[in-house]
Amino acid sequence: MRDPNAIDFWRGLALVTIFINHIPGNTFERYTYSQYGISDAAELFVFLAGWSIGIATHGKDGTPEPALTSVLRLLSRTVEVYRAQITTMALALAMIAGTALALDNPLILEWHNAGGFFADPIQTMVGFVLLTHQLGFFNILPLYVVLIGVAPAFVLLARRSRALALALSVAVYGASLVFEWNLPAWPGEGDWFFNPLCWQLLLVLGIVMQGWHREHAWLRLWTARLVPLGVVIVAAGIVLSVWEIRPDPLLVPDPRLLFTFDKTYLSPARLVHFVGVLLAFQAVYRLVAPRIGPVARYLAGLGRNSLAVFSIGSLLSLGAQFVRFQTGGGVFVDCVVVGSGLIALGVTAWFVEWRSRRPRPSSSASR
């Protein structure tokens, strides 16, 4: 178990934010930082995934590990994430079906796009394992599977030339924006909520920046100097989101996605805002971590076990939605569901780490 660090801390904060924002209508939703900017926790999550890949595929001294090891490492991570997505989706669908039965309310089957599964299990079962049938709020892991699946190509390319890897990534991103490329959803019409062709850019940025940041003092110097720029961008983001100022997608010139604030395509405004957030908050962890010891340890614990915490968090927020629906919500209910959810996330992180510590042979848990 590694010590708390900035990456795990921020990832933990992103996880908590995603958990709360996935209980729409709840009291605490308006206090998450997603409400005060153009980009949100999803960007942070994917970027930090790239950064972590950069760390994981290099030794402590910065020498890259053997190529085959990196490929296998990422492949094994892809399998893990895929398994998590399938398990989480199966549990979510069962929760939806069970709640609909228990409350005798067929509307619940329509929850977040789940209706397709119950209306047409034959096609949807295929879409389910192909990751092309996604439930609302359960669409981040499919993105993640694709991103980590293609990560070996970018990791290996970045060893030749980071600039080349980044250029390739930007080219795919730009073309997807201009030509509106996206992966199709199936069955049913529409596309992926998180377009991997665009979101890969954040992952590659994470991988590449981690490498440059490790090797080049000038980059560290300049990121530190640019904190004020980051603060300005963050302030602008607050103004735009609080006053709900955004471009009208029917009025902007073609290609529209270059100008709108679109999450699916990670439009440039979101990207710029996210870079501003990175610049503005780069040093914050070092400043606040000593003062908020337990909170920092809690968040870093979540971040270290992000896959398990994210999966359980998705199910908990779904459960919390049902509780809010049945009880009618309200501040008290929100405190209870969000509070117990945050505790459950902490317990999840602890449990995963307990499981990964090999129990002593004498303990009853041994097999």
Place this chain on the structure above:
Amino acid sequence: MALPKATALVLGLTLGLVAPSARAQATPQSPATQAPAMPAAPAMQAPAMQAPPAMVVSPPRSTATAEGGEALDATLSPECRVPGSRLYTLNRLDAVKAALKEKRPVRVLAIGAPAASAGASTSYPVKLESALERSIPNVDVEIESRGLSGEVASGAAERLRTMVAESEPDLVIWQVGTHDALARVDVGDFANALREAVQWVKSHEIDIVLVDPLYTASLAEDAYYTSIVKAVKDVAASEGVPLVQRYEAMRYLAGSGDKGEGHLLGKQFRLNDLGLRCMAEHVTRAISLSLLQPDLATVTGTAVTPPKDGPRAAAPGPAGSGQ
């Protein structure tokens, strides 16, 4: 993507299970082979007939009167028949009219179809498209259907704008409110976000028809749920856009006869094929009647006289009514 054959197969299979409730309608055929029959106006029937005709055309008059004395809208197929005032409020649809005048295809964006239009319900856009094309002859209707999960009050309204910008339709048919109701978002927040989104669509000279949430018996007494339904109605009224009162229509159908809720929310516990077909008919009815609205007039379903029944129902279609 739609895999029509596979869909038909699936429909056949699922209907095998749901059929009892549908068969109770005394239709000898399997519902899967029924025409998603829409207009009964005999004049219009002719061009529409790839599917078996019959049974929809002229219902026995005795059944055609609702308890309030108001006639059922006989242009609807018997199992979907609801009095007009329960079904819609009408308003003008200028963009669609313009498309009709220019004799170009009418582009329709159907948003928030049940089951997000996956699988069996792919048939909903298909049903809607054929129902619209039959009720407005000589017109090509191009339907694009998109699921919209999430709440209007938080985020979904924004995605709606993106979808509209992507497809640039003449008409948006928006089934709205269910997700917000399930998330128990504040009714005021919901109404404001909905109103803004409707205003935005209108400001770009795109027509919009709202469809309010589904009815289900377990929520009939839920004051919050009905307040969401009412919010949709209020927004439609204040913004002057047509509304399909799906909640009222389904409640009416659920209460009529001994069919109970199984009628539209089949034994399989979801909006079944029949329910989707009725919805396609109801939406089509509201649209084709809205197209008949005189310019500069706003009339509600009660004020306008919906065609009473039988032959007189040959309410002249807006275009090509003469055939």
